Amino acid sequence: MTKRVKILLDESEMPRQWYNLAADLPKPPPPPLGPDGNPLSPEQLSAVFPMNLIEQEMTTQRWVDIPQEVLEMLVRWRPSPLHRAVHLEKALGTPARIYYKNESVSPAGSHKPNTAVAQAYYNKEFGVKKMTTETGAGQWGSALAFACSLVGLEAKVYMVRISFDQKPFRKMMMQTWGATCVASPSMETQAGRAVLEKDPDTPGSLGIAISEAVEEAVADKSGKTKYSLGSVLNHVLLHQTIIGLETKKQLEKANEKKVDVVIGCVGGGSNFAGLSFPFILDKINGADIDIIPVEPASCPTLTRAPYHYDFGDNAGLTPLLAMHTLGHGFIPPPIHAGGLRYHGVAPLISHAVNLGLARPQALHQLECYEAAMLFARTEGIIPAPETSHAIAQTIREAKKAKEEGKEKVIVFNLSGHGLMDLVGYDNYIHGRLHDYALSEEELKKYTEDLKQFPTPHIG
């Protein structure tokens, strides 16, 4: 081969531990608060999560062993390939070397199974029989359905209604893996019924779907039903760090001594965290790396929303989390990157941004689709609409490198493929999409409510 376009790791080189950024942050992030306004105790979470995952959520241990059983599930599709995007580089005429970590190779088509199999394993270990969750675009719901199928757990997924209606294929995926999938808000929960009463035609939101899934878990007093979240929380981000840990080994194999830019798209934050946290460690230790979380301009949590305590869900069933948030009542505008439409963003990422360890950017969807089309036609992989945000930023950085005449190394996370999201591409190709940015008035309206909660201190 003249140019090495794909860097693989052998099974034996797969990381055996996850990396916990909480161990290395110069200041600890503000703790989650219980309903009493005091820092949350592990017991207060036990109605929702199994204790083994709660311990993981709260640990500040730097390295956490990946259980053998989880490794054996991960190895079905991991280590994932790292590609050198030589064809995109050529199309851009950039001196930058662009690499992307290909998380689309999992059976569910995204990075989500990395944590889904871990969570399913820990729940099974704890004696849980059924897991409930929410899903937006459907990536997370199908990943959990997949994982529950592998370990033998029942799965129930509340899917945001607008996605449920627009993306029937995702529902079919979940059913094929044996999960039950209902549109949210549903009549099955108090939280769902309350929303439907006020607004029977609501498109739903991740916040509402989370409320429903949490309610169903808490309602099972036998403790055999637990809730599962696909992003935001520390343990979820922890499970995703295998992405960045593999990437570092692969860059070493590619003889790259220095990484200049690390990019990931951000909704709740798990794929961004998965790739970037091991690089943030390097940055804490003095490396000069530009670490860029990219969000849609229509849901600008990191770039425009206040840093505040807020609920993770719509109905206020979760603890209060310190994060950049548009307010838990936020109803996102209908852009196609459904996985990026969450009102908040992971506390660990919010904190890292506040400490100057990451530099968030917000992009419009037309630029992202244009970038995705160029990527599909040069690199050959059709990316998920969420992922297109990372690609668009990569292209910006590659063009900047060209202007500066610098041989930068840029790495981004190809968090998923877009084969289930082709309607978005069709709309883009036929000129049916528009850009949309959150207005100052809307931002003010949604965040008004936050005043009732305490303001966190940035360390």
Place this chain on the structure above:
Amino acid sequence: MTKRVKILLDESEMPRQWYNLAADLPKPPPPPLGPDGNPLSPEQLSAVFPMNLIEQEMTTQRWVDIPQEVLEMLVRWRPSPLHRAVHLEKALGTPARIYYKNESVSPAGSHKPNTAVAQAYYNKEFGVKKMTTETGAGQWGSALAFACSLVGLEAKVYMVRISFDQKPFRKMMMQTWGATCVASPSMETQAGRAVLEKDPDTPGSLGIAISEAVEEAVADKSGKTKYSLGSVLNHVLLHQTIIGLETKKQLEKANEKKVDVVIGCVGGGSNFAGLSFPFILDKINGADIDIIPVEPASCPTLTRAPYHYDFGDNAGLTPLLAMHTLGHGFIPPPIHAGGLRYHGVAPLISHAVNLGLARPQALHQLECYEAAMLFARTEGIIPAPETSHAIAQTIREAKKAKEEGKEKVIVFNLSGHGLMDLVGYDNYIHGRLHDYALSEEELKKYTEDLKQFPTPHIG
């Protein structure tokens, strides 16, 4: 790891040559015939294919070098993984060791890009500007769109109308890669208009779509437009042998000394040939291997159709091919495995079956979907409906091994994933599918026409 569930090859271990079964068959297959009834000359194909591919079509050279440029495209997703199906084995309680070659990891989701990139390369080399083709379920059309995008050729795909209407996502994939996709029969060709005149509501067929694509290529007298076929022909099968060649290396790595059963689903025959031809060579050399092509009972070419000369397309624009055929006027019943609904089957495979080198089986779709569901819930990958035929036969063989108490090694080709075909799963889960076998009357009706053509001699 306790059990090795995935066997990878390094880029450096990727085969550098394709294997040509035509070199080793004990008797040569009957040659294709021109309109004059005489064996076809290379020149007679030159209006349709570039000469470099015609040479490859006719060669009896055993090993054919893979051009460096093609290797560089293949390596984007190859070598593909070989998985040990330990979870399926466990569910079946079989002593058999089941392996599957995972061709679903390509950007188009199937084995089809293996030949698409090779064909696009040779056409580009020959100075061609535009490639035309047909597609049934859409796997081939999207693979060629992908390949043309990589090498920089225009692509035009005639898609069987019933699939065009039922599978809009496939069309969107092709558009995203820059190809033009029209429903067939169309008003753009004489062949299409003739069919529509007789039957405006026809669901279309692969045979009709081939006629249209060939007509468009031939009509461009500049020679800059050529036709491309995704299966059936010798050079297409040749390009797919990289599947079996990799598989043999991987089985060696897994310390398997002997393979007992090799299975692939068959429409035109390319994925089956790709996996099995290198094993058929072993069988010719004395190895005891059961090689099983599996077709749908609704389109039983190898198990029930006569061996005869017939056109490859509906309008009679192609040479006469010696193959098992249901007659070029065959309109297939609407089962979901669209990729298996071709009236004929590759001449090389037909010949191998006649020589006793492969043992075809026909299966009903309900058994295939049941098998696919078990596979999805144990191994985690949702297979294409076509692939489900190979899985169902694998399960039959694994159960037989259990009854016999034999530790057999079974290998099948996971030719593609089913993420674009979830409607079939939904129909199966909700009891909307039925079994359907071709009746004796229908078989007689469709094959009546064949009498006008010569009968080939089996060597």
